[in-house]
Amino acid sequence: MTRTRRPILRRLRILLIYLVIFGVMMTAISMWRTRDAPDGPAPPIHGETLAGEAFELAEFRGEPVLVHFWATWCPICELEAPTIDALAEDYRVITVAAWSGGREKVAAHVEEEGITAPVLVDDPGRFADAYGVQAVPTTFVVAPDGTVSAATSGYTTGIGLRLRLWWASAFGGEGQP
Numbered sequence: 001m002t003r004t005r006r007p008i009l010r011r012l013r014i015l016l017i018y019l020v021i022f023g024v025m026m027t028a029i030s031m032w033r034t035r036d037a038p039d040g041p042a043p044p045i046h047g048e049t050l051a052g053e054a055f056e057l058a059e060f061r062g063e064p065v066l067v068h069f070w071a072t073w074c075p076i077c078e079l080e081a082p083t084i085d086a087l088a089e090d091y092r093v094i095t096v097a098a099w100s101g102g103r104e105k106v107a108a109h110v111e112e113e114g115i116t117a118p119v120l121v122d123d124p125g126r127f128a129d130a131y132g133v134q135a136v137p138t139t140f141v142v143a144p145d146g147t148v149s150a151a152t153s154g155y156t157t158g159i160g161l162r163l164r165l166w167w168a169s170a171f172g173g174e175g176q177p
Contacts, residue, residue: 043130064168067140072100072109083158088117098128143168
């Protein structure tokens with residue numbers, strides 16, 4: 001091996017170590033933030049979406065549902081919104097705008113950002129409290145049997161969410177991938 005390749009390989013190893021440490025830290029933070037997440041049956045969510053449609057989580061037994069809590073003031077939520085919208089094209093998705101200043105403010109934000117996934121407004125945070133949400137964004141996958149099969153807090157990739165939805169569909173509420 002030449003002398004010029006050694007420093008490059010050393011730098012790559014150091015970068016890999018930093019990435020692994022970062023990944024472990026982010027996973028630990030997400031686990032801490034979702035420590036109060038329901039284990040077992042998903043708490044009920046019901047109401048009228050911004051589009052004026054009735055929503056009842058219990059009506060979607062038999063298929064996985066992504067429940068995504070977010071807020072209008074959250075920059076990470078804005079970054080993740082296109083991912084959630086893309087998932088809503090293939091899966092049942094409900095987004096819950098918590099602690100966001102009321103229906104009018106949420107509606108203006110949804111229009112401004114071009115959000116297309118269904119939105120329930122949870123300004124008092126009663127659904128967020130029932131799910132143990134401590135930070136936004138926080139996302140839950142409800143398995144076809146109505147149990148919470150996955151919970152994550154913070155930015156999550158589309159691939160990660162699709163894998164969790166696939167796992168819930170394939171294995172019901174039996175643990176997380």
